[in-house]
Amino acid sequence: MKELDEGEIEELLGDDRLRLGVKLEDYLLVYLGVRPCSQITIPAELPSGGEMGRIIDERVYPTLLRIRRGDRGAIGDVKRAMRRAYREVVENSEEYKAHLEWAERLGLRWRIDEVRPTVRELYLYRERGVEKRLRRLMNRREKLRREALKRPRGLGIYLAYPEELEADWVVEMGGLLGYPQCCVERYARERSMGLEVEERAYRQLEEAEADAMAYFVSYFFPCSPSCPEAVSRGRRCLMLLEELHPRLGELYRGRVEENLKLVRRLPTIIREHRAEAERRLSLWRSRTRQL
Helix, strand or coil: CCCCCHHHHHHHHHCCCCCHHHHHHHHHHHHCCCCCEEEEEECCCCCCHHHHHHHHHHHHHHHHHHHHCCCCCHHHHHHHHHHHHHHHHHHCCHHHHHHHHHHHHCCCEEEEEEEECCEEEEEEECCHHHHHHHHHHHHHHHHHHHHHCCCCCCCCHHHHCHHHHCHHHHHHHHHHCCCCHHHHHHHHHHHHCCCCHHHHHHHHHHHCCCCHHHCCCCCCCCCCCCCHHHHHHHHHHHHHHHHHCHHHHHHHHHHHHHHHHHHHCHHHHHHHHHHHHHHHHHHHHHHHHCC
16 A cells, blocks of 8 residues: 655645545545445535536536427437536546546546446555455446336436446445444445435434444444444544544544534435425426527
């Protein structure tokens, strides 16, 4: 493993092309071997991800109008336009390039998978064996998504992400991302039953005292707010980061508190997300009626 010196750590922390949480949880925890793999959603987790999404929407909008006007042959053109906009807006950005540069500087391997024409997942890992497991999981996911297109509409997120309903898939991916088995198994069981894990995680915080260390990485829902395995994982992350650089420990403590606050805010975030989706749909309808 490449040895980081103090100057390089300070340089990483000072690089505003990456978010702090991404630096700590996705780069350094994989670098330290605490997590076998991490996942970053591009462009959503880039510092300018929201603005990039807006620009891409504006560039693709004229092509989308052809579908609205009844040109079904435009579907392929829309996908090509989306991928072209993604390359031009995201892959040409300094923020995107910085993520790959730091992976190389830290001696990490990476894999990039397309989720949608304008969304990618960047996986970071150290061990070569992880690549084989990821390749198998991504192939399985692609098959599940093809099968989902044949199902009746109305399944919401599960039509776009049918792998969330596949318990075996979720368990293996959760293990790769470094989540405790007890937490992964509960998540997989609830998802396969169509239950809202986010709602359960929020309600648990209303009913029981939490240990912030259980929320050791973002977008992770422990099986309980004080799960011993998750807390242990968080404390190990803290210890190794402090050993690497004292400042990292302080930053990580703040990060897990933010992760906990995020789960507490889930109902508000979900409402805001739905309101924004409705706003964009209303805007789309308004603009197309004017044409």
